[in-house]
Amino acid sequence: MKSLRTWFESGSPWVWLSAGAVSLCLIAVFGLIYLIAVNGLPHFWPARIAEIDYRDADGARQILIGEIVDRELKTGADRASGGEAQVLMKLGNRDIYGLDFRWVSERGITRIEYPREIIAVEREEWGNLYGYLAGVEEGGRRVVSADDPIAELGARLGRRHELKARISHIEKDLIGGVNYEMENLRLRQRRLELDGVKDPGSFAAIRDSQKALEAEYERLNGDLAKLNEDIGRDGIVVRVAGGQEVKLPVAKVIRVYQPNRMSVAEKLGHYVEKIGEFVSGDPREANTEGGIFPAIFGTVLMVLIMAIVVTPFGVLAAVYLREYAKQGLFTRIIRIAVNNLAGVPSIVYGVFGLGFFVYFVGGTIDRWFFPEALPAPTFGTGGLLWCSVTLALLTVPVVIVATEEGLARIPSEFREGSYALGATKAETLWRIVLPMASPAIMTGLILAVARAAGEVAPLMMVGVVKLAPSLGLDGSFPYLHLDRKIMHLGFHIYDVGFQSPNVEAARPLVYATALLLVLVIVALNLTAIRIRNRLREKYRAAEY
């Protein structure tokens, strides 16, 4: 007993307790990343599809086909007694059953099988369809299937993908381009009217271009109609659980696979393909399916523009503070201001960005440069530029602090040596100081980018939307469209996770998106940390 008391008096348990606090932090970090990975990664793995015989509470017998997603004990007293287990089945076929997830009591399952013939059909709408392939149709007539209906279907799917690519090219690139041009012409005409140009020649030129574009549009529309007719040729018939046969146009089918038949290698291939689609595809079904490419693209583009804006200002301010300003009250005030800027809640930046950048600056730009588009705002509404500028303001302290730290580490001998050789201060700065500080600047920039990539709250106000019709960078002049709304990974997580009508179905996708975002941010931070550590080592060596 005495030993216990002295042990407590020595403070050793408190040391352990504080060690425990550190362990908790470590567990939190690794646990979070693990949690996200574990929930996000399996989403793309082709899960086995079960066929079960189910007798519900009323004794009615049903056959259900679907993935078994989750198993849970019921809450409360039942749970304590080991009570009734329930499994969550993803039944798919949302268009037929109305809901694609269902809790079933484990007790009611009398038979569970994994038939090799079951197919999973990935569709453009209504989520997955599970069932048996009953036949393939062409032009409404059942095609006598070959020995292997799946292979037969495969060829038709290949044709569908090819046609689809052409349709998408026409719809998005060609017709989109024509529409964009038409809008530009309309604006040019309005501009001429506003400028009071009376010269009929300019108007005639515009009208001619409009006519040409209209003809082009007609032609494209004709092509499109023909392609749409072509793609509508094939159909498949699927027998779903319960024996009902469902017809499905091949045009709406993205992929058909038989997960119960696939080998591990095939599953792996499928997995990689799905991840590729996730990263490079467009979202479908109110963002709950498909890919997140526009969100990735929007985030990257926004962060790049932000980096271009933030770097000069951050470096300038840091160099001024460290190299030019006389250290004293004034620099102290600036440093406090910088730290304050870093501490201001991001939502305040959002409010400021909305009021100042979007409404005030953007509104002014519109009145001066884009009067032809009014009352539709061009820059007077949230968009890529304002997102980037708002985030630049938000991250400028990060760059300043990191750069200043880098500058402070450069031994003054280097500067003095440069002066001694007759260099001016500007030359010393440009040739000696900045190159030596560049890794520090880089660190700051990386940290700023990491911060910006994860920030959501301010962006919700200055131009991030749940679904942007077009990317901020494309083939139409002026290529970079600073006024367009963008999609953003962080906002995508918030939106799909909390605002989507089918949260349960979207959840794995949100985890996958979160995983991607976390990986990017962790990688950026680790890089920054590595650079900083190397830098410290280097100057430690230089100091002695």
Next chain:
Amino acid sequence: MNEASLNNLKAIEGAGAASGLRNWRFVKDRWVRHVMAFGGISVIVAVLLIFFYLLSVVLPMFRPAALEARAEYGVPGGADAETLYLGTEEYAEIGLRLTARGEVIFFATGDGHVLDSKRLPIPAGASITAVGAGEPSQGAVAVGLSDGRALLFQAQYINTYPGDKRRITPGVRYPLGPAPLKIAEDGQALTRLAVQSHADQTTLAATTEGDQAILVSFKTSRSLLGDTTAVERKAAVIPATYGGVTHLALSVKQRDLVLASAEGFLLYYDITNTPHLIDRVNAVSNGARITALAYLSGGISVLTGDSRGRITQWFPLRAQDNRYSLARVRDFQSQAHPITVIVPEYFRKGFAAADESGSIGLYHATAHRTLLVTEGAGQALGHVAISPRADALMTLDRARGLRFYTVHNEHPEVSWSSLWGKVWYESRQQPEFIWQSSSAAGDFEPKFSLTPLAYGTLKASFYAMLFAIPIAVMGAVYTGYFMSPAMREIVKPTVEIMGALPTVILGFLAGLWLAPLVEQNLPGVFAALLMTPLAMILSAWLWTRLPASWRQSVPEGWEAAMLMPVIALSIMLSMGLSAPLEAFLFDGNMRAWLGRELGLAYDQRNSLVVGIAMGVAVIPPIFSISEDAIFSVPRHLTLGSLALGATPWQTLVRVVLLTASPGIFSALMIGMGRVVGETMIVLMATGNTPIMDFNLFTGFRALSANIAIEMPESEVNSTHYRVLFLAALVLFAITFISNTIAELVRQRLRLKYSTL
């Protein structure tokens, strides 16, 4: 030094071919210097810009109203007939004046020239003896005649846009036909009249020469083909009027009638069926009289003005026993002379009042704000009219003619006391803190109380800090003082990465993973909170029991790594125990138990979840800054303490923590700043209902989340928009103050360390 060296350089080289280059270099140097200064100063400018921009958006809310005189002219249409009613339309371009002769004169408000004049179809032999106007937004006016009948009319303004310019054509229509309606059965002249007319329902209340108060309602029904209309008339005598009635007011819903009596009583009637008296209150102090009576827009509150210049707001309240009574809500005592007329605004809860001295006051009921009181000219104003948009005002008196003003009064709804104090909103039992910025109803009284939101922010901060401080500070203590350098190399970057995790991900996990988990395993969560520290101490003790050879094989400073499996196990064990504990201690359902035994409501997304998630978000900054302070405590201090025989823990508590305490304090301030402004976590992990209780198991709505939710749909420069900016300014101010304190403390600490 640099300047000097350059000058030397110049002196040595003298003039020559190189001087051009040198000058260029010199210019470049100068130029760079300016650019750099610009960069540095622009940072301060940015901070100031944010602050002043937010302020510039917020300030107009607190500006008093102003009346700007635009035009002044003689009574339009001539002053020989008495004016009975004055009104205007949407754009305040056309005014309407009703004369005692029954002329409706439309005039241009800009210069008073008569645009049109219509004569009401008043039967020969009758004259106008009373006039009453309905809810301004409905625009019905009734004139009472000397033969006991009344005529209802409505001014009508038709907007056309010939040549892209607006033209307003005024006209008069008669909703119940141009024939006068019988009001007094006995044909006595009407002395006072109140009216409300909406769609097919019209109600008139009147007093007659014989001091009888009567109520008549008309219900119009159209035949199926729409060619004939039948008017159903219902009349009743208003009982118990207690003597002479001086004023009448009808609510817009035509369900309530308020009478003011000569003795200063306010009589409140329910007229849904047969009129019956609900409540009778003395509305004035001794010796005063009620001199004006009007309904506020929306038809819930009644305003009385008395002979001492006091204006009082009343509305009916339902008591426990379902009986209504008229409650005195607030008084305005800004004018010194008897109030002659009270004119409500069309859509807001504001009103204008004029007194006998001719002074005009602009008020807002909800905000309890007197926005403006003008100097009176000594003569009572007969009529005051407010335009529908409340941006123009007209006054008319026979002697001085008509005056037309532009009103600058965009944000009367908000005052400092209504933002932060309790406000007695219409139909509420008592003054309350409510945030309810918008509603589908048009005559909605916006409730802008920032207190519940600030309360939510504080609640979130409190629970988050409660969770974060022990972990962050203790972790910092261990990492900064006990941990082996090798492990520190791992821990520091890990915590940094923890700090870099986007809050949207923390919020998402909190809302979609943690919240259901906590809900299902509530006893387990508390068990984990209790068991984990115990498990740590227990394993520490067991460690001392281990053979020395084992212990020595592990170098010092790796306790944290060894504890990781212990903690993971204890958490898992707690979660596993959750169900049995729930069955054993809480009858199988802890949430129900909480409600039953402690009266605590339980929401799935609650403060506990937010506290944990936000705690995770603020541990890193607190940890890093505290660790910095602890790690940089000069070694000779701790070594001295150890040399004098103190144990490491004693050294830590008495020497290290004491020295580093300002650094830890500044870490806490910075953590506080982070928590207060955090948005995504509170947005995603709470229900975002603006309620005020400190229950750990309910949600709240924080200032930051409120901005994120409402900002995108708020109209630019509206009061709502500015209030949200105020919320942002409050957040800015809180973080500014806490960060500045933290920074000052830190700078001082650095100075101290350097002298130690």
